[in-house]
Every structure is written in C-alpha cells, then in structure tokens.
Amino acid sequence: MNAGRPAGPLLLAAVLATAAAGCLPERDFMPLAVGNRWDYRIFHDDGRTRDIRLEITGREDKLTWWARDGDLECLWSKEDDIISVQQAGSRIYLLWLPPAPGSGWWTVTPDGERVWCKVVGREAVHLPAGTFRNCAVVVMEQPGGKAEMRHWFAPDVGWVCYSWGPPGGRPWLVRKLVSWELKPPEKYVPREKTAEPPAEAHERR
Numbered sequence: 001m002n003a004g005r006p007a008g009p010l011l012l013a014a015v016l017a018t019a020a021a022g023c024l025p026e027r028d029f030m031p032l033a034v035g036n037r038w039d040y041r042i043f044h045d046d047g048r049t050r051d052i053r054l055e056i057t058g059r060e061d062k063l064t065w066w067a068r069d070g071d072l073e074c075l076w077s078k079e080d081d082i083i084s085v086q087q088a089g090s091r092i093y094l095l096w097l098p099p100a101p102g103s104g105w106w107t108v109t110p111d112g113e114r115v116w117c118k119v120v121g122r123e124a125v126h127l128p129a130g131t132f133r134n135c136a137v138v139v140m141e142q143p144g145g146k147a148e149m150r151h152w153f154a155p156d157v158g159w160v161c162y163s164w165g166p167p168g169g170r171p172w173l174v175r176k177l178v179s180w181e182l183k184p185p186e187k188y189v190p191r192e193k194t195a196e197p198p199a200e201a202h203e204r205r
Contacts, residue, residue, distance in 0.1 A: 027155035029095060029136055030083045032056055032065045032076055035183040038158060041128060043174045045165075051178070054159070062188045083153070093117065095153055099136035107140070115140045115149075125152045125161050129177040132160050141167075157182075 037055040056076070058066035064077040067085075075086040082105075083095040093107040096119070104118040117140045124133040132154035140149040145167060152161040157180060165171030 029097070029099060029153040029155060030076070030078070030158045031156065031182050031185070032078065033183045033185050034059055034065070036158075036181065038160075038180045039178045040175045041178050043176065045170060045172045052175075059186070059188070062190075094151060094159075095119075095136060095138055099138075099153070113142065115142055117141075123152075125154075127161060127176045127178075129160070129179055132157060132177075135160065 034056050037053055039051065039053050042050050042052060052070040054067060054069045056065050056067050060066055060075065063079045064075055067074050067076050069087075072087060077084050077086070077091075078097070081097045082093050083097065084091050084093045086092070088110040090108055090110045090112075092109060093105055094117075096103055096105055099119045099122075101119050101121045104116060106114060107117055108114050117138055120137050120139050122134050123137055124131055125135050132152070135152040135154045138151045138153070140151070142148060147165060148167045150161075150163045151159065154160045157177075160177040162175040163171040164173045
C-alpha cells in the first residue's frame with residue numbers, strides 16, 4: 001500500500017482543480033500606491049504628439065487615491081470592485097472586477113454623456129513600453145454610435161493604452177504607455193480623527 005509516498009501529486013491535482021474552477025485570486029489590473037507613475041505619449045491623427053504623466057500622489061482612504069494626470073487632479077478608486085476615476089465631479093467607471101468578457105455597465109462622462117461600457121475580451125497590445133499580453137479591453141460606446149473609446153488594462157501594470165475615434169475607423173487620438181514605475185503596496189493606516197472639545201466648550205463666549 002504505498003502509505004509513505006509523498007502526497008505531492010495529490011496536492012498538485014488539488015491546486016490545478018482550484019485554478020480550473022476560477023478560485024485563484026485575479027491579478028491587479030490597476031496597481032494603486034503612492035508614487036506609482038505611468039508615462040504616456042499621446043498621438044493625434046494630424047501627426048501631433050505630446051507626453052503626459054499619470055502619478056499617484058496621495059491616499060484618501062483604503063480604496064481611494066489622489067492622482068495627477070498631466071495638469072488635472074483626479075481620484076482613482078477600487079471601491080465596489082470597480083476601477084474608476086473621478087474628474088470634474090464625475091466618477092467614470094472604467095473596469096468592473098474581475099474583468100469577465102461580455103460583462104457590461106453604464107457610466108457617465110465628465111460632459112454628462114451616458115455611455116455603455118463592455119469588456120470585449122483579452123488581447124495583447126504592442127506599445128512603446130513593450131508588449132503587454134492578456135490585457136482586459138473595455139469599449140465605451142458613445143450615443144448614436146458616432147464614436148467609441150477603448151481602454152487596455154494590463155495585469156500587474158495598469159492602464160496602458162486608450163483610444164478615441166469612430167467605430168472600426170482610424171482613431172482621432174491614441175494614448176500609449178512609454179514607461180512606468182510601481183512602488184510596493186503600502187499598508188493603509190486610517191487617519192486619526194481630531195478629538196472634539198467638551199460640549200461645554202461650545203457654550204462659552
């Protein structure tokens with residue numbers, strides 16, 4: 001009866017079965033930590049280019065970080081298992097987690113436009129920063145089918161590419177990752193609340 005044989009094959013089988021069942025943790029499609037930065041080059045259809053940096057500058061709470069995107073301040077969040085960015089008072093839902101192909105949701109742009117978002121699949125994208133495989137691709141369809149926005153999120157790297165243009169046509173604008181730097185995730189420590197003065201102090205003149 002080989003009672004003393006190591007249980008390695010059985011453990012391996014159990015691990016493989018767990019992976020097949022989809023129980024392994026999903027990789028991080030937008031690593032957020034203070035100091036993380038992503039440098040992009042924006043290409044316009046008229047040949048113009050410009051460089052822009054997205055950098056995480058602070059932490060608001062356990063699931064929300066302050067950032068600067070070029071000259072624009074914004075808030076990135078993973079609240080409710082959604083990668084989102086808040087700009088000009090509007091929270092844009094970029095990616096629902098985990099990014100299952102075919103899943104969809106509504107969001108509103110800073111212009112107040114309601115758009116339908118859908119994960120269309122996983123694919124590789126070739127950029128100045130390198131080739132990123134298994135990217136989650138999100139398509140945002142503007143009303144009337146006049147234009148669409150596409151976002152590519154690479155596992156353990158983040159938001160690596162964005163395009164805007166007519167569906168199936170040449171984009172008017174493409175934002176491509178050139179380089180990036182990620183810091184180790186920091187441990188969240190809630191800020192201490194300022195103690196309120198005694199009630200009688202409010203009554204003094």
